[in-house]
Amino acid sequence: MISKLEMFLALAKERHFGRAAESLGVTQPTLSTGIKQLEAQLGVQLVRRGSRFGGLTPEGQRALTWARRIVGDTRRLREEMRFSREGLAGHLRLAVIPTALTWASRLAAGFSARHPRVDFTILSRNSEDILKMLENLETDAGVSYLDNEPLGRVSTAEMYRESYTLVSTPDHPLADRDEISWADLGGTRLCLLTPDMQNRRIINKAFMDAGIAPVAQMESNSTVVLVSHVASGGWATILPGHLAEFLATGHGLAITPIRQEVEGHAIGLVAPYQEPHTPVLEALLREAAAMSRD
């Protein structure tokens, strides 16, 4: 039964019988009959079929929600038992927004020091993808904005709050100011994250609130690109303070704080909501919460 549900999840994700089968390491006929049996057991059609995959039926959509929960909880059960057998050990997958990568790395390093037998995969993703990955069981936890988008059923632990800085070459007209405001940035040639990043949308909003239009003449989904462009001259970018410091050191760049009217957006760990949590997630949430107190 559970293996059928896993097949169903794979099919819903891949939207293709062959690829779904391959992703599970079974052949296409196996998956095909598996789905058919699942439909027979539940007594409803889950998948629309023509001569190819035609999407889920409404019942299929509904069943998908339950399947995710059941399969997710089963994996968590297994994981938890493995932990009680081997102690905190295994693999943790983290999906992180680009501007929080240094914090995620600190989080993982700290956790790793305490629990040396846990290893990590850290992926850079935008905040929307992170939520999708949590839903699809493709990541164990995320690091993202906590207060800005509907997060759904998740547990969170705040790690820090963002404040922004202008990163520029020292000869930039604003570079020697102690502090600037968003409005000061009116004519600056900027290099910013792509609009699928929430950070970019926050910056856009800050510009709008200041009554000026954003002028992103160069976009990237990587903060490394932003800073290397700034270093190559003629550009400036806006980054959270901690990240600016990390990336700009050694390149002879100037960092100028931008005045903040309200408290910055909270950033922290996001994990699928469960009662109870597995021991690793519990420990990771504690570790993340501890960082905010430093």
Place this chain on the structure above:
Amino acid sequence: MISKLEMFLALAKERHFGRAAESLGVTQPTLSTGIKQLEAQLGVQLVRRGSRFGGLTPEGQRALTWARRIVGDTRRLREEMRFSREGLAGHLRLAVIPTALTWASRLAAGFSARHPRVDFTILSRNSEDILKMLENLETDAGVSYLDNEPLGRVSTAEMYRESYTLVSTPDHPLADRDEISWADLGGTRLCLLTPDMQNRRIINKAFMDAGIAPVAQMESNSTVVLVSHVASGGWATILPGHLAEFLATGHGLAITPIRQEVEGHAIGLVAPYQEPHTPVLEALLREAAAMSRD
């Protein structure tokens, strides 16, 4: 896998291999190997074994929580698919505190009128048992106090608030008063519910607050017994107003309201918390919430 988890649930409940097997309709060796396989798959021992069942290990306790969720969600998945196939039809099990039985019956009757193909089992239980039954998947929903005990992870819909009355023979010294207070009941020979019922504990507390000691000379877990004792003469009992009216009519008994200082305890539907709910539970919760507005 899921069938193994069901075996594990049955074993945890029965605490006996043979009976657990019987309750599932399999033989004892089947269940025995099933548990053994589950332990092998999870890599931990779940059950302590001597020559007989020796309780769950700590890992087993932990696994039990997950197993309940996984098996419960699987049943809900099946149920929901059945509903999308056949419409609202099937069987709904309700566990109800004795003093709310008439309301539960109204709830079920109203629901039944709207959804004729759903039938009911209504069991009278104390509030503690109701929570246990919800946990063990032995009932689909309960009707109980909402504001008094830790309810755990449940959804609720308030139906009404209790107010108490004295039920007595007309010759009782308090019977002709418009309203009495708890303190007035000092010397009365009372017939009350057993102390495992929360209603009784509430009454005890009311007496304590009024500075008098409860004098229950006759106890029962059935309100029918209470009222029939009152009718047989020489006794009085305390019941929620609605129930007093229902049970006392036709027996020539007097009903005297007891003055209430604060708003009465909320009573309502209690269902396992899930996101999303199954269609039946959704409908039942709506039906229950609607009753409070009448």
Place this chain on the structure above:
DNA sequence: CCATCATGATAGGCAAACCCTATCGAACCG
């Protein structure tokens, strides 16, 4: 101290389920 009982584990055999390879049939594409 031995006979009996209760309880769970183990062995052997049969049936069902599972998953593979091979193949088919329908839609789509140039």
Place this chain on the structure above:
DNA sequence: CGGTTCGATAGGGTTTGCCTATCATGATGG
């Protein structure tokens, strides 16, 4: 119309599941 993609179906070997029968171990009691 020939080629290609995609999912369904058929047949067969292997595995799993469940049953009956039996065994091993403590507890119970005379």
